Amino acid sequence: MEIRQTVEIRVRGTVQGVGFRPTVWRLACDEGLVGEVLNDGFGVLIRTTGNSGAISQFLTRLHSEAPPLSQIEDVETQVLTLLDFEDFRIAESVRGENCTRVTPDAAICAACWAEVLDPQERRYGYPFANCTHCGPRFSIVKEVPYDRINTTMADFPMCASCTSEYLQPADRRFHAQPIACPTCGPSIWLERMDTSATSAHPRATAPLDSAIELLESGAVVAIRGLGGFHLACDATNPEAVQRLRRRKHRYGKPFALMASDLDTIRRYCNLTSAEADLLRSPEAPIVLLSADGLEKLPEGIAPGLNTVGFMLPYTPLHLLITRQIDRPLVMTSGNISDE
Numbered sequence: 001m002e003i004r005q006t007v008e009i010r011v012r013g014t015v016q017g018v019g020f021r022p023t024v025w026r027l028a029c030d031e032g033l034v035g036e037v038l039n040d041g042f043g044v045l046i047r048t049t050g051n052s053g054a055i056s057q058f059l060t061r062l063h064s065e066a067p068p069l070s071q072i073e074d075v076e077t078q079v080l081t082l083l084d085f086e087d088f089r090i091a092e093s094v095r096g097e098n099c100t101r102v103t104p105d106a107a108i109c110a111a112c113w114a115e116v117l118d119p120q121e122r123r124y125g126y127p128f129a130n131c132t133h134c135g136p137r138f139s140i141v142k143e144v145p146y147d148r149i150n151t152t153m154a155d156f157p158m159c160a161s162c163t164s165e166y167l168q169p170a171d172r173r174f175h176a177q178p179i180a181c182p183t184c185g186p187s188i189w190l191e192r193m194d195t196s197a198t199s200a201h202p203r204a205t206a207p208l209d210s211a212i213e214l215l216e217s218g219a220v221v222a223i224r225g226l227g228g229f230h231l232a233c234d235a236t237n238p239e240a241v242q243r244l245r246r247r248k249h250r251y252g253k254p255f256a257l258m259a260s261d262l263d264t265i266r267r268y269c270n271l272t273s274a275e276a277d278l279l280r281s282p283e284a285p286i287v288l289l290s291a292d293g294l295e296k297l298p299e300g301i302a303p304g305l306n307t308v309g310f311m312l313p314y315t316p317l318h319l320l321i322t323r324q325i326d327r328p329l330v331m332t333s334g335n336i337s338d339e
């Protein structure tokens with residue numbers, strides 16, 4: 001027999017600043033529960049009232065549908081005397097909220113990926129789209145607690161549309177500190193270092209189109225990523241690769257490559273499903289692959305080796321550039337300052 005009860009649920013782990021409360025809110029509403037969720041010094045605290053079956057279903061889904069950047073270490077439940085709530089709400093955080101734990105930067109999520117490529121979306125083509133499931137964290141924080149005012153985004157006040165997303169629990173940008181859009185967020189620009197070179201005078205005027213045109217013409221372009229610059233060039237152009245090697249004073253070591261999607265990588269490497277999963281994980285790691293595909297890369301990419309390191313775009317800017325170019329780019333670290 002189903003009984004109506006109130007349960008207190010304590011969740012510990014990486015559960016703050018990763019969209020955990022909105023997920024709790026959504027699952028609780030789905031299961032017809034009432035109650036509240038809040039952040040405190042120990043993690044997330046949930047008090048909920050409903051049928052025992054619904055509560056146990058909620059607990060199961062809390063694990064299976066936890067937000068991608070969260071890591072649940074421990075869940076404790078305790079039955080309380082029956083409490084009545086009007087609805088399910090996200091309550092004010094209580095003092096002692098553990099804001100000092102800032103999660104690492106995370107690669108662009110599937111939802112933001114689709115959004116920046118969809119002409120119907122207001123963030124179509126926007127290089128700084130992010131949400132609670134993805135984007136910069138560690139690289140933009142200047143001080144704790146991790147609130148917008150303590151990040152490099154403090155100079156960009158949210159517009160009305162972003163504010164309403166930020167305040168809406170059902171939105172995946174609920175309390176996303178770096179939330180931004182073309183109206184209120186940062187924009188990109190392109191600087192020329194060697195303006196005498198003919199390739200440094202592209203016809204396109206928009207920074208993104210100019211950068212793409214430069215890359216297609218064999219130029220080396222420095223692209224800002226999370227926390228630093230990459231030097232990039234067309235990985236299928238042997239002269240461009242040699243030019244980058246001279247510039248980096250890097251003669252023997254292999255270069256890492258970035259391609260817009262798995263299909264592009266498959267032209268050069270036969271991927272296993274484990275390799276594909278690793279490439280798509282939130283860390284967007286460089287994965288070392290056998291260069292056993294139908295198409296071959298120039299010898300200068302990985303001299304003397306039959307392997308090549310690939311990664312997928314991990315910011316919208318990378319995605320927008322690699323999508324247009326439709327071939328892999330060399331992406332080698334190099335802050336402008338030490339070039």
Ligand SMILES: [Zn+2]
Pocket residue numbers: 108109110111112113130131132133134135
């Ligand atoms: Zn996202």
Ligand SMILES: [Zn+2]
Pocket residue numbers: 158159160161162163180181182183184185
């Ligand atoms: Zn905005």
